[in-house]
Amino acid sequence: xxxxxxxxxxxxxxxxxxxxxxxxxxxxxxxxxxxxxxxxxxxxxxxxxxxxxxxxxxxxxxxxxxxxxxxxxxxxxxxxxxxxxxxxxxxxxxxxxxxxxxxxxxxxxxxxxxxxxxxxxxxxxxxxxxxxxxxxxxxxxxxxxxxxxxxxxxxxxxxxxxxxxxxxxxxxxxxxxxxxxxxxxxxxxxxxxxxxxxxxxxxxxxxxxxxxxxxxxxxxxxxxxxxxxxxxxxxxxxxxxxxxxxxxxxxxxxxxxxxxxxxxxxxxxxxxxxxxxxxxxxxxxxxxxxxxxxxxxxxxxxxxxxxxxxxxxxx
Numbered sequence: 001x002x003x004x005x006x007x008x009x010x011x012x013x014x015x016x017x018x019x020x021x022x023x024x025x026x027x028x029x030x031x032x033x034x035x036x037x038x039x040x041x042x043x044x045x046x047x048x049x050x051x052x053x054x055x056x057x058x059x060x061x062x063x064x065x066x067x068x069x070x071x072x073x074x075x076x077x078x079x080x081x082x083x084x085x086x087x088x089x090x091x092x093x094x095x096x097x098x099x100x101x102x103x104x105x106x107x108x109x110x111x112x113x114x115x116x117x118x119x120x121x122x123x124x125x126x127x128x129x130x131x132x133x134x135x136x137x138x139x140x141x142x143x144x145x146x147x148x149x150x151x152x153x154x155x156x157x158x159x160x161x162x163x164x165x166x167x168x169x170x171x172x173x174x175x176x177x178x179x180x181x182x183x184x185x186x187x188x189x190x191x192x193x194x195x196x197x198x199x200x201x202x203x204x205x206x207x208x209x210x211x212x213x214x215x216x217x218x219x220x221x222x223x224x225x226x227x228x229x230x231x232x233x234x235x236x237x238x239x240x241x242x243x244x245x246x247x248x249x250x251x252x253x254x255x256x257x258x259x260x261x262x263x264x265x266x267x268x269x270x271x272x273x274x275x276x277x278x279x280x281x282x283x284x285x286x287x288x289x290x291x292x293x294x295x296x297x298x299x300x301x302x303x304x305x306x307x308x309x310x311x312x313x314x315x
Contacts, residue, residue, distance in 0.1 A: 015054040023065060025050035025058065026073035026098050051075050052275050059084045070095045072105070074245070074273040079109035086113050096120060102156055102244050124301050128243055129159035131300040132209045135241045135269060136160075137167065138147055144169065149205025151198055151224065152212030152244065153178055153185075160209050172205055174198045175212070200226055202238075203231040210242040226252040232266060240268040243300050246280040258289035267293040271300045 020043065027048040045065050048060050055076045062085040069232070070077070071087075072095065086092060094116035097105060102119055110117050136148065148164040150157045153175035162169045174195040177183035185192060195201050201208060214223060229249070232238060238246055240257075242248065249257065260266050277296045284291055 015104045020068040020093060021045065021065065021068035022069045022071060023047065023061065024071045025075055026071060027051060051273070053276045054149070062270065063088045069093045072096075073098050074101075074104055074276060077110075079103045079106045082106060082109050082113055082115060086115070089290075094118065099124060100156070101213045101245060103247065109197045116262060125155035128300045129156050129163070129212070131271070132160050132211070132241055132243065133163050136164075136207050136209065136239070146170075146206045147204060149208040150174070150200035151208065151210040151248075154211065154213055155173060156211040156243070157209060158189070161192055164265070165189065165191055172201055174201045197228075199231045202228055202286075203233070205238070207234070207239045208241070210240065210244050210248060212244045212246060212248055214248050220234055222255050224248055225250045226256055229253045229256050229260075232260060234263075234265050236261075236265065240266060241271070242268065243271050245272060246270060246276055246283075251283075254283065255287050255289075258284045258287050258291065258294065261293040262290050264293065269295045269297065271297045274298045 022043060023045045025047050043062075043069060047061060050061060053071050053075075055078045058077065059081040068089065068091050077095065092115050095105065095110065095118070097117070097119040100119055102117060105117055107117050125257050137183060138153040147170045148160070150161060150171065150173040153161070153173050156196065157173070161171050161173065171191065172193040172194070172195050174197065175183070177198055178185065178194050185194075195204075196205065210224075219234060246254070257266070257268060261268055270277060272280075277298055281291075
């Protein structure tokens with residue numbers, strides 16, 4: 001129990017932490033073991049099924065078990081769930097999002113209720129970046145005039161950029177913090193061209209990796225709009241991989257991408273949680289698109305080594 005608790009990111013006193021009840025609403029291989037001491041602990045409520053359930057079902061679980069701490073993956077945690085949790089548990093120590101994006105958590109409501117929210121961005125980054133690289137390059141491919149475009153420049157795309165430069169490719173990246181000058185890139189990545197607008201990446205890059213973190217506000221409207229994706233040249237044959245939540249695109253932008261894929265103008269791969277992928281597939285079907293050059297998957301974090309790393313993280 002202590003080894004697990006010691007890795008919780010929120011700033012809580014050790015004496016308080018030892019008394020916590022933790023709801024783990026995300027799949028973690030270590031809990032699958034019958035010999036796992038954590039699985040047998042009364043302080044750990046392991047409910048991986050909640051990862052694919054609605055926020056209403058999460059609310060019911062929070063009310064029933066009254067945990068002090070919540071660990072989630074891509075599960076939706078809305079205002080109603082937070083209010084129900086707060087009503088039933090006065091000693092809430094916070095929420096940890098395994099991964100980067102906080103798009104599925106109503107962070108504003110959490111702040112209003114005094115509930116701290118933190119993500120754990122380092123988890124999975126190496127393996128997701130490798131998954132993206134396998135999509136972008138043929139085996140042993142190096143050096144060409146190809147330009148790699150990056151949307152988002154967090155832990156994942158920083159690694160993708162490093163690999164692209166190592167292979168001799170040009171890189172153009174867009175991230176609000178980079179473009180505004182609020183954030184500087186490391187010396188070894190100085191060759192990267194910083195785009196002023198996301199549309200520049202879609203216009204100039206040959207292949208594009210989208211690994212942008214979005215919050216709930218961005219999720220409701222999309223940070224990549226129709227003007228952005230309309231800049232894709234009809235003869236470009238771009239290859240795009242998106243491991244962000246599909247909501248990174250506005251609905252109009254998503255429709256344009258689907259139409260362009262039907263017209264053989266681009267190939268796009270979406271990889272996210274099974275629930276998000278199912279909803280995305282349904283949405284694109286409703287657009288009336290054939291999904292000719294679109295693939296849907298949940299493989300980025302399915303690598304056995306990645307799963308072992310996650311298990312070690314929880315252990």
